[in-house]
Each structure stands twice: as structure tokens, then as C-alpha cells.
Amino acid sequence: MRYAAHGRTGQGIVSVDVDEARYVEIREAKATCLFALELEEKLALVMDDYAEYEMELLRLAEWSLIWPDRVIPDSTQERLTLDRRLANLLAACRLYLDQTDHLLSRIFGKSSPELSAIKAFKNELHSKHWGYRLMEAVRDHVQHSRMAIYDVGYRTSQSDDHTYVEFTVAPRASVKEFAENAKFDRKVLAELKDGEERVNLKAPVRDYVSCLITIHKRMQETTGQRVSDARKTYETAVDEFSKLDGDSVKFPELVEIGDDDTIREEVWLVTDFLSRSDVLQKRNAVNENLQHSAASNRDRS
Numbered sequence: 001m002r003y004a005a006h007g008r009t010g011q012g013i014v015s016v017d018v019d020e021a022r023y024v025e026i027r028e029a030k031a032t033c034l035f036a037l038e039l040e041e042k043l044a045l046v047m048d049d050y051a052e053y054e055m056e057l058l059r060l061a062e063w064s065l066i067w068p069d070r071v072i073p074d075s076t077q078e079r080l081t082l083d084r085r086l087a088n089l090l091a092a093c094r095l096y097l098d099q100t101d102h103l104l105s106r107i108f109g110k111s112s113p114e115l116s117a118i119k120a121f122k123n124e125l126h127s128k129h130w131g132y133r134l135m136e137a138v139r140d141h142v143q144h145s146r147m148a149i150y151d152v153g154y155r156t157s158q159s160d161d162h163t164y165v166e167f168t169v170a171p172r173a174s175v176k177e178f179a180e181n182a183k184f185d186r187k188v189l190a191e192l193k194d195g196e197e198r199v200n201l202k203a204p205v206r207d208y209v210s211c212l213i214t215i216h217k218r219m220q221e222t223t224g225q226r227v228s229d230a231r232k233t234y235e236t237a238v239d240e241f242s243k244l245d246g247d248s249v250k251f252p253e254l255v256e257i258g259d260d261d262t263i264r265e266e267v268w269l270v271t272d273f274l275s276r277s278d279v280l281q282k283r284n285a286v287n288e289n290l291q292h293s294a295a296s297n298r299d300r301s
Contacts, residue, residue, distance in 0.1 A: 007249025032230035040280035131207020137185040150174035
């Protein structure tokens with residue numbers, strides 16, 4: 001087994017030998033940088049799905065404002081559209097939570113204190129936040145039984161002087177349907193049974209997504225130094241191998257070559273994914289208090 005750096009010039013392919021330790025160091029550094037990108041992409045997926053879900057609520061509220069006395073022949077379709085938005089969001093949340101553990105184990109190891117600390121942090125949030133517990137149970141319900149939203153509640157409220165009317169909607173789940181699902185978390189169900197027949201999912205969803213944002217911030221803190229060091233190593237390597245034997249080359253890569261002279265592995269020395277990671281990291285600097293916030297078209301204080 002041997003290792004080399006390849007690149008192209010106008011005269012053909014240039015190749016120089018690379019030490020195995022250096023090859024492994026660069027390969028692992030790139031993998032860590034890609035981890036940072038994957039982490040930001042997964043939160044971006046959550047936040048995009050969350051925004052679409054919330055905008056669907058605003059759209060339905062606006063329609064009820066404009067046509068308050070309308071007959072709703074497509075009320076089932078309205079519910080299904082909102083259900084689809086919520087199902088997409090819950091799937092994205094599941095992907096984020098599962099894959100963050102997997103990515104951490106890749107970087108630090110399955111028995112690492114970093115992975116154990118993140119798992120403990122998630123469990124702590126689960127214990128403290130009703131929205132987290134409920135929506136985890138609802139996510140499993142959607143995956144294995146039925147859709148989450150039983151109906152959409154339309155509500156109006158007037159100002160004290162009766163001159164201003166506000167229109168809101170509530171995505172409501174049926175506690176009875178949850179109870180009929182034998183696999184629904186019974187501890188969560190016991191908390192629900194003390195309430196009404198319908199549970200408004202608006203606040204729990206916001207609480208759940210807020211918890212994921214908190215987890216993401218902790219993930220960034222946990223991996224920050226490791227990612228920063230890896231990026232320096234990788235960018236130094238890209239600069240180093242952009243010239244081979246004194247010639248500037250295009251498409252530089254590191255390769256592992258077997259004893260039969262076949263290429264077993266390639267590490268392309270590209271940098272475009274680093275800028276994508278930077279853009280997403282800035283975009284993911286989102287409002288951390290979704291559970292205490294709401295968008296509105298209200299024009300009065």
C-alpha cells in the first residue's frame with residue numbers, strides 16, 4: 001500500500017508520494033469539515049420545514065379572515081396540507097436527532113465523553129420540556145399509526161372595544177386517537193388525559209423545535225475546536241498540494257494505491273463545501289425562543 005498526491009497540468013498528470021500519516025491526517029480533517037457541513041444542513045432542513053409549517057398556519061388564518069362565512073368544501077384538504085407540513089417537520093427533527101449522535105460517534109468515538117454528554121443533554125431537555133416529550137410521541141405516532149392533526153380549530157377574538165377582530169387557527173390532535181394507538185407513549189398519554197379531548201399542537205411544536213435549536217448550539221460548542229483545527233489542517237493541505245513538483249495543478253487529490261497499483265481510495269482536495277458550511281452556519285443563527293414568540297399580521301398594539 002502506498003499513498004500519493006495527483007494533479008493535472010497542461011502536460012498531463014503529476015504525481016508525488018505522500019507519507020501515510022500525512023494522508024490519514026488530511027483525510028480525517030476533511031471528514032471532520034464535512035461533518036460540520038452535515039450538521040448545519042440538517043438544522044437548515046428542520047428550520048425550513050418549521051417555517052413552512054408556521055406559514056401554513058398563517059395562510060389558513062388569513063383565509064378565515066377574508067372569507068369568515070365561507071362554506072369550506074375542502075376543509076379536509078386544508079387539514080391534510082397542514083398535516084403534511086407537520087409530518088415533514090417531524091421527519092426532519094428525527095433525522096437531526098438521530099444523525100447528530102451518529103456524526104458525533106464518527107468524530108469522537110462511540111464511547112466518547114462528548115457523545116455521552118450530548119445524549120445526557122437531550123435527555124435533560126426531554127424531561128424538562130412538555131413539548132419535547134409530546135412531539136417525540138406524536139412523531140412515532142405519525143410514523144407507525146395515523147396522521148397527527150385531527151382537525152383545525154378556527155377562532156376569533158375581539159378587542160375590548162369590539163372594534164378589532166383577530167383570526168387564529170389551531171392544529172388540534174385527538175387524545176382518543178393517541179389512546180387507541182397501543183404503541184403511543186403511555187407516560188405522555190397520562191399527562192394528556194388530565195386535559196381536554198383535543199390538544200392544541202401549536203405551542204408544543206414551538207417548544208420542540210426550540211429544544212433542537214438549543215441542542216444544535218451545544219453541538220457547535222462541543223465540536224467547535226475540533227472542527228476549527230481540522231479546517232486549518234485541511235486548508236493547509238489544499239494550499240500545499242495545489243503545487244506538485246513546483247507546478248501549479250488542477251483537480252488535486254490524494255490517493256491510496258494498492259499493491260496491484262489500483263486506486264483504493266480518493267480524497268479530492270476541494271474547498272467549495274467549506275463556503276457552503278459558512279453560509280449555513282450564519283443562516284442557522286436563528287431565534288432561540290420560538291416557544292415564546294409568534295408571527296402576526298396584527299396592526300394594533
